[in-house]
Amino acid sequence: MSKYSKQREKPMSNSYFQQGLDHLEAERLQEAEEDFLRYLDECPEDAMGHNKLGVVYGKFHDFTRAKACFMNAIELDEHCTHAWNNLGNIARQDGELEQAIRYYQRAVEIDPLNPIPAKNLKTVQRQATWSPSRIKGFFRRNKT
Template sequence: MSDAGFRQGLEYLEAGQLKDAEEAFQSYLQEHPEDALGHNKLGVVYGRLQDMEKAKACFLKAIELDKNCIHAWNNLGNIARQDGELDQAIRYYQKAVDIDPINPIPAKNLRTVQRQAKWSFSRIKDLLGKNSD
């Protein structure tokens, strides 16, 4: 399978044909195991299939292959944020922003999770303060 395999995986992913996308990206990666973006996209497929363990493994593999894969850093931030690990999400998003400060997606995600973390801390502090009376 050539680069056409990657494009086919993208088409399946965009069409919501997740099992077909999974197969296409897996086949592509058999021939191109060092392609960080291929691993990232396979991780996106697993994320949409709600298999976060496999998704995270794919994103980590993408970063292992390319430390500057901002998409994988951003996607790891998304998983951490979804899991309520806001400090970890901030670190992942910050890494993506450090790599590409112009990319609006990780920058927006970073600002959002920073607000969430601040709100969560403030809210918990307020709740604890009210309960200590």
């Protein structure tokens, strides 16, 4: 965690959180969801708990619930780099490249040493440069 990130993480000794992580890593998503929900019953103000539950929903392809979890994480901790990055992932997947750029930029501002949002930002910036709508606009502007 960088000096810029002051995420309110609970000790990893919480068994529900750790079990959720283990289940998530093993792709046992139903169990992971149950564990993170139990964890959040005990620790509703933990941004990382909301973020991890959002990751589970993202793997279920339930992007509405995933996005809500990431937004909850940010409401609890505006410096939750992971949630900003994950929001960027959803926006990028939805083709909302300008929004994805804004989310990734926020993640990079919070934690400039984290290579994941920085890489995602560069990738989506390249995609936005050559998106179909920009290419069409370029040709419209340069018609002779």
